[in-house]
Amino acid sequence: MVELSFFNILDLLGTSAFAISGALAAMNRRLDLFGIFIIAFVTAIGGGTIRDILIDNTPVTWMENTVYIYLIGVVTIITIIFRTQLDRLKKSLFLFDSIGLGIFTITGVELGIQNDLNPIICITLGAMTGTFGGVIRDILCNEIPVIFRKEIYATASIMGGLAFILLHELYFNQDVIYIITSLTVIIIRLMAVKFKISLPSFYLSEERNPNLDL
Template sequence: MKLILLIDILGTIAFAISGVLTALNKRLDPFGILIIAFVAAIGGGTLRDILIGANVAWMRDLTYVYVIFGSTVFAVVFRKRLGYIRRSLFLFDTIGITFYTIVGVEKGIAAGFHPIICIALGTITACFGGVIRDILCNEIPIVFRKEIYATACILGASAYFLLLKTPMPLDFIVIISGSVVFIVRLLAVYFNLSLPTIYRKDEL
């Protein structure tokens, strides 16, 4: 459980920073930056907890609030050192979905759900903070485009359950399945891979 808690905190940091970078790109004021960082970091987890009937994590543990606030201040202060906004946003977004996919799967398992539901919860946890962030910033969410985003989460979560059938220690299963999410997302962007579209060229 300590590893999952650490992963949850790291995911919160990554998504909070991705929210800050998106808000900075839109030239929002400090309050707007904090709000976008907050919803990016806790949006998916909040929806997950509501769906499974659990106490919303950040409402019962203020550690998440402090982490988000600290990450926001850090990202604002060191924004110039983060390099190009778009590249940094991609990196932290990818780190965020990697960690949050595993956290969502673990939450589903703890609640006693079927593996398919757990995979869905992992994907929701990973993706919906970014969805809310992008909508508030007047962007089409990445998950609704052709990019391989949610697919990476589904593959990583599926790998988790496949690896559970092996004698491999749980910590290694967490690391490997998280790596699947991260690597699939990186390869998709590097090689410009995307899901097929239903539209013909003359309809675009």
């Protein structure tokens, strides 16, 4: 078992929120029990797994610590049982999901720094850890990933990663860095959703084939 620090508790909360998000998406697509668990699992661990593979941190985290697989199993079952009631908790879920994004951003940036990677790559790793679980969830559910259409999600993670790097350069205490990074991600996301901020799209003048073949 892991020794539960404040960071671990937040991590497990984030994992749970992502698992709930995946389970709800799977039920929405009318998948069966096994499909629901798998989608919950990849949503919760997908981002961290891709991060671990890219920097060769293998066997990946969830393989070395079974608490993740058990937690996701329990959370999925609870989500299925209380699926109707969870509609009313939408705001709490949104908060958990943002906490997850904040924490997973931290783990990505942290691992990048530990591997002596360039700051912009560390921020990219943080954003990938936070967002790619949702990308895989959407691909498996056969949809264009929502992150590509509602970008403030990834933007919040990138801003958090930037805060992490700046504070790290200034030799701040690790706990302080973790808390400020999480809060940056969560507050930007809350503000963006509250004030309906979004990045612009750019349309091509006419329908055309994006492939470069003549």
